[in-house]
Amino acid sequence: MKKVKVFIELSTYGYSAYMDDTPLNYSCIGEGKTVEETIEDFNAAYREIREYYESIGKYFEEVEYEFYYDTASFLQYFGKTFSLAGLEVITGVNQTQLGHYLHGRRKPTRKTIDKIQHGVERFAQELTRVRFA
Numbered sequence: 001m002k003k004v005k006v007f008i009e010l011s012t013y014g015y016s017a018y019m020d021d022t023p024l025n026y027s028c029i030g031e032g033k034t035v036e037e038t039i040e041d042f043n044a045a046y047r048e049i050r051e052y053y054e055s056i057g058k059y060f061e062e063v064e065y066e067f068y069y070d071t072a073s074f075l076q077y078f079g080k081t082f083s084l085a086g087l088e089v090i091t092g093v094n095q096t097q098l099g100h101y102l103h104g105r106r107k108p109t110r111k112t113i114d115k116i117q118h119g120v121e122r123f124a125q126e127l128t129r130v131r132f133a
Contacts, residue, residue, distance in 0.1 A: 017067065
């Protein structure tokens with residue numbers, strides 16, 4: 001089964017999710033005030049287009065999709081949980097730079113995106129090893 005990237009981005013409404021450019025004969029989008037609503041809406045759109053294709057006898061290629069955040073959306077969404085100072089500790093990226101990415105004043109380079117990604121992954125791994133007595 002093909003894997004398709006679905007990008008979650010900030011929108012004027014809240015968040016939007018859309019499929020990466022694919023050779024599929026369909027595409028889906030989702031919108032919501034929260035990331036959770038956006039993912040639910042995207043999943044509903046996917047189910048609806050599959051059902052529609054089946055109802056008219058048109059081939060529907062099932063895909064496995066994975067959600068990806070753009071940097072600004074990640075910072076906005078997780079800013080409720082982590083301060084920029086905390087994310088600086090986790091990622092090693094200066095909080096001033098993170099603020100620029102959050103507010104769209106600058107776009108991170110691929111190297112910086114990877115640095116953020118690796119920092120978040122390391123932190124997540126540390127959290128999964130925590131055990132309380």
